[in-house]
Amino acid sequence: MGLFTRSEPKPAAPAAEPNQHSELRNAVATVRLPENVRRIAQNEIEKLERMDPSVAEYGLGINYIEFLLALPWLTSSQDNLHLAHAAEVLDQEHFGLSLVKQRVLEYLASNITCHLRRNTVLVVDDEDISRDNMAYSVGKLSCDVLTASNGQEALDILAKTHVDCIVTDLKMQKVDGLGLLERVRVEWPDTQLIIVTGYATVDNAVDALRKGAAHYLPKPLNLDILRDTVRDILDRKTQACSVSGPILCFTGPPGTGKTSIGRSVANALQRKFIRLSLAGMRDEAELRGHRRTYVGAMAGRIISELNKCGVNNPVFMLDEIDKIGQDFRGDPASVLLEILDPEQNRHFLDYYLDIPFDLSRVMFITTANMLENLPGPLRDRMETIPFSCYTLGEKRRIGLEYLAPRQVRATGYTPDDISFTSEAMDTLLHGYTRGAGLRSLNREIGGVCRKLNLQILQKERQIPLTVQPSDIHSLLGHPKYSLEAATAKPIAGVTTGLVWSENGGHIIFIETARMKGSGQLIMTGSLGDILKESAQTALSYLRSNAAQFGINEDFFESSDIHVHIPAGAISKDGPSAGMTICMALISLLTGRPARRDVALTGEFTLSGRVLPVSGLREKVLAAQQAGVRLAVLPERNRDEMMAMDEEVRNAVELLFVSNIEMAVEAVLLPKP
Template sequence: MGFFSRFEETAEEREVPASTQETLRNSIEAADLPENIRRVALDEIAKLDRIDPSVAEFGVGVTYVELLLSLPWKESSQDNLDIENAVAVLQQEHLGLAAVKQRILEYLASNINHHVRKSVVLVVDDEEISRDNIAYALSKLSCDILKAANGKEAVHILENRKVDCIVTDLKMQQMDGLELLDKVQTSWPDTKLLIVTGYATVDNAISALQKGAVHYLPKPLNLEVLKVTVKDILDQKKHACSVSGPILCFSGPPGTGKTSIGKSVANALGRKFIRLSLAGMRDEAELRGHRRTYVGAMTGRIITELNKAGVNNPVFMLDEIDKIGQDFRGDPASVLLEILDPEQNRQFLDYYLDVPFDLSRVMFITTANMVDRLPAPLRDRMEIIPFSCYTLSEKVHIGLEYLLPRQMQAIGFADNDISFTADGMSALITGYTRDAGLRSINREIGNVCRKVNLRILQGETLKPVVIDKSDIFDLLGDTRFVSEAAMATPRVGVVAGLVWSESGGQVIYIETAKMKGSGQLIMTGSLGDVLKESAQTALSFLRSNAQHYSIEDELFSTHDIHVHIPAGDISKDGASAGITIVTALLSLLVNRPLRGNVAMTGEFTLSGRLLPVGGLREKILAAQQAGMKQIILPEWSKQQVLAMDEEVVTAVDLHFVSSLDDVLPHVFAE
């Protein structure tokens, strides 16, 4: 009896795989899958019928079919097309960043316009009854319907009206459907054309499709099938228009709100938000997936995240795109070329999935600190939107209105238990932070709140607590950052320069010295080739104009000149220090001290001209934070600077110059 019992259990176990395959077949029939995906899934199940369930490949096949069933092939979230809502969301969640918000609203407005615009369908048929029946059926699609009796009338309409789709009969007088198709392909290639005819033959169908028709339907016409077909054509065309714009790339220093702006875009549109960090990614299989021939193969992160989201149109943020790597496992940047190109990502191929997945409905947004690190072909596919640093007043307002309430909530306090005065917040920002963004400020506010919380628990103070400037010094100790300009005294051969780095604007001092030697130029401070060339250019200019600047000629042959930029453990490069170096060298060679509260930036040429450089907003605010009184900038940058916020323009005294002679009155001490 026990033997037969075991035999019956084995039989039941053998029935399980058949039941599993039947369940998968039923799921496929019930699911609304694209036809090509449905065929692939059924073919995979047919393979399972020939595989022993105990073999590992059986489980792999079942997992693959389940993946095909779970992916959002047609599931999309409904977009919020209210532009006023987008404005309100961006204003509510972010202070400042006016230029960034404006560009994002323009981007959203163009997408919204494509969605709300009514599509236009042109019905061409020489039989009036047929023409009216088709027009009536298509009128339920909420689109504008135009009618023409033949190809010539259709061409006349096309010359005066933009049409999205044409439904035309094949056999007509004056100009038939194939002739109209040729004309449309030549003059209006963006217009889609569908042919219906009572003379349906294989040759006609092949000829029409080869010439560019998107579909071919026989008569007698099933109007419901026609309506569904035209709807699909219009939807595809509308989505193709809405995502045809460039991919947005948010660039700027850390902590300036790039990721949070991406979340706000998703909130404004009512879409799901996905964030994928690319920092340190070296294997392209992480994006494209592994082939199923490998043990433990899986889909890439793109398909995996879309599967988790359950929709095919989320806002997908690719964070830290400038920090991807490259080694023997491939180049992830080459995969991004396909992912981020609207013309290619309609047929994105994940190696594990092995069938194309349409990414055209996904709104991709990327972020980077240094876009110069990106490969040129990848950078060409994106529109760079720079995120600049915040002004002092913006930081104070954000600290009081946004960051402090979050820190209060984190430690369980009510809104009014701890408050900062404006002077207290300003003292915290200027004395204990130096970054262009908000992360250090948020960290120091949290530090203050925790210390106050401990004092409250120990009975040293009572709620509510108002923190002023003096309380900041008591809680956080001596200031970590001091005003460089306040400590600087006029010195020979030492001048302040303004540079832009990955973390924002910075003030650096360029130091020079001369000593007995043979006329060598010594450069130290981890300097790059461009910076070294700028120093050589500056020295050559002064040598060629020695008489003009009253420099003794023998100095160049009897002395070595040393140019040093402090912080030698940090690599430095760029042409923006050119004017700073030539000014420091001139001060050294004529032995005249330079003011310590004047900073400058600009590329200096061998002919003595001053060329514009980038990052001026960050440099101006860095100079203000360092206590500088005057800034010297290239004349060619004047319009760009004056177009900035008033707080930036009035932060310090700005002098726009075009040559070294214009610089000297502002820098030499009395």
């Protein structure tokens, strides 16, 4: 027995199936891909052929190539370019929102105009047969085709006519192709130029591309390739025109239809619809993907959703963009700077894909409740379309014609079996729902329908039946809300204010009290810095104008003033409660009770001038729901208020004031 023993031969590594690589090559050759993507896919296949199939990277490479082939690089859906159809779809699916619909139709109209505009192509060649053949082939693209026999004729045409694309020979008399290219780059930079020549050399191609040529094609020319090249250039120009406008951002209170109208835009254009919620997203890799060097790497949500829908021009809604997060894993909002910029997203780079993907065909729409939460550069890339709250009349009609039939069908009945009267809907609106949107109304209608369904199954009720106000009370119990302002008694030192939040308009009661002390201003109610400054401004104004209002001038020396806004668990801040606080202090110090059915909104200066505020529509409608009789508004908001719908203008009586003195007699009762 020798010192060395023969070792057992190692088993051979499992060989890849010989047809697997060929299938991938056939797929790369048959699938419509950009040339750079096709070249990268072929290189990846060559790497796989040299790789041991047993290693982990082999399976990752197969998955990567299949992902490349599945992406819709050049696959688009056909848009419906009929504006009347878009208007009909928006009206059928949404009632009201006239300003929003108008802006959406303007946006769609600009896209439609760009798609319907005929492009112009100029063919330049000194050979008649070659020129005619190229013009005939390009003419099949439904574009206007002009011809010229040399570069000088082409320049004369360009001086008179707008041309989108030029197909030119390289060697010509007078002005050759490179000379034409140099002039076009300087004088008509938006015009793309394709050079075709029988003198195709590497130096010529490099020189032409360096000077700005879009493509370089050798002769003998394949007319199909020429036509496809021109089509790609014209499609890119059309798409650049249609998406040149800013990204639309729907902003407003919850439940006002921001997400659903985005879906309606997709239906109007007959595009596929993608919704991606960004609420709570903290990792930027969720949008941009992971590099393939990581275990379990995958593409980002943007590319993954496009892969699922199968087209590169869907309507892509980025929902709740104002609730995006940020931590040590990166800032997703910074990725959105590239995604939402039409000038940058043509070359969006997903880390997993590692190839620029053109997002310029995607119609991005974003939604937000509070736009102030977004970074300034991101806000600058979007055009804000505000969604205001619905009026009571709009809510009533939407409830009767849209929400109630939908909830009735959800319980298994038809609208003929269960129907609501207008009085029953008003009872729901006044006693059981609040807010700017329709979610609470929809929820209460659903509750009524479910309780009725139970009674019908228990043989307590029979169909058909009509829901009356008495049925609402018996089914839902005691009303949740009341007319707070209309039922409250006037009290000295307590006034009613109108405020706005991300959930719409609200009324608040500002209470003040005076006690012996050392001249301190006490403020409670979880108030922000702006509200505290408003109270301090109101107190200083009254101290400097005490005689004008019949107040003892030294009232503050031996007294403490306490200003309180109830609901202390809720943070409150904003620049619109100054006039309300000032009126509460005047009422307190003069002993004149303040009318509780008169609500105020507006900020003011130390000189007593009332400044304009925002959110008037929401505030006035909140005043109407609370039973307010008169709303006191800044005079500088008059034009804005008069431009609103008649139902909003007539919701409550309006009084416009330019200084504090004008509001005193309207708010305060005589001293008892």
